Amino acid sequence: MPTLLLALLAVMSYASAALHQALALNRLVPMRPRLIQAVGTLAVLCHAVIVYTSLSARDGLHVGLFESASLIAWLIALTLLAVSLFRPVLAAAAGLFPLAALSLLGVLGLPSPLVESSFPPGLIVHIVTSTLAYAFLIIAAGQAVLIALQTQALKRHRIRGIIQVLPPLTSMERLMFQLIICGMVLLTASLISGTITLDHLMARHLAHKTGLSILAWLIFGGLLWGRYQRGWRGPRAIRWTLGGVAVLLLAYFGSKFVLEIVLDRSW
Template structure:
């Protein structure tokens, strides 16, 4: 049943992506319609059922890199869905929907997972919930940053001569960026997401300390997850300080954002990918 639900969720994301790109070609100025928002809500419900089945189907708590990534993307899509009700971010859906379709398929392609010890621990449940929320918020922030970089690059490219072969591509990209808010609005939104993500990441560290104290009798176990999480937390913290004190923005802020996100991925998803897929260990 879980495989069917993951496949249906991926198919739903693909259908929405096709609709979004078709709408961009036919009516670039038109915002995403209510039917798209309702359709996305339905797909999110399917993915929620698929994740619940994958994580709790046999009465235990299971996690793997594919389920973790899918869950983080699922929460990120919820953030986008709420965001789209408040501000026009149509350009972002053109990137998010195809990516969400790929990520929704990962638990089918890489079904490996492991049973999580101490599932009855309140600290563990709280820690995992907040960690997933932090992952999703920073994922959306990283994608926002990439879109900002692409939009900034487009502004510089507008002054360059265009060949006939590049004209169609530039026209399509132009329509895509026309469906996005101005760069300054995107930048404010990016740092709002990073602030929320940083608070969640701080809570992830604190609840991890509580869980470690409860189960292992010490505040921090300096394994790879802890090290990479702390490095990511430090990177985002320095970025926010640099923003407040030195006014960091633009490409400098983007580099710090992507560096912090890469470290966060390595904290769990990257390490589980190496163990489960490359080394075939649980």
């Protein structure tokens, strides 16, 4: 099947699954997790082919801004579906699946000329742990947004809609922190492997990425300390989660945008 048709099928699958989840959160249609998992799996499989073809090059791999965004978005969708087999996280698909669809449109419309010819094993470990950390922490951010909506509905005494379809607030918060712990373990492994593998980790063009990644690690570390030592929850936990993810996104995509788009350089 041509790449464009696969991409369109993936985009339509992501969009339909996200729309159904959004309608279900507003109790306009019944919750159908098996249907969302099936449609989401179709989208992820098609997306996987697009990721492979967009990254592949005769002399190495394309690892530009848009290819990286598509890879991370695919991994987020894949992780969300995998975790949904054990935990009730599919509600986050209403916001995360559209991002995966947008990443596909970006990589098809704006291919990168950047090529990396070799990846030593240590660097592969760094890339894998980094992308998995992004996946878990961004899903945690999606969970935080749902908790914020749930909290707002409770304050306004709106017992219908989102309150009736989501798990209890305490369960939602517990799940969010479980995702953050997984993300923190992976982010720690990413920073350690990066320190070992990348001799130029603090080079001028990587200093901002490294510094912001460490700042994100400190934010999530502080959040976990506050949670288990001071009992942080509610709006404070939401702000720290969203703030940490924002810093992490800025660390990678902000630095990559400036280097590739503004300065026309690569890492």
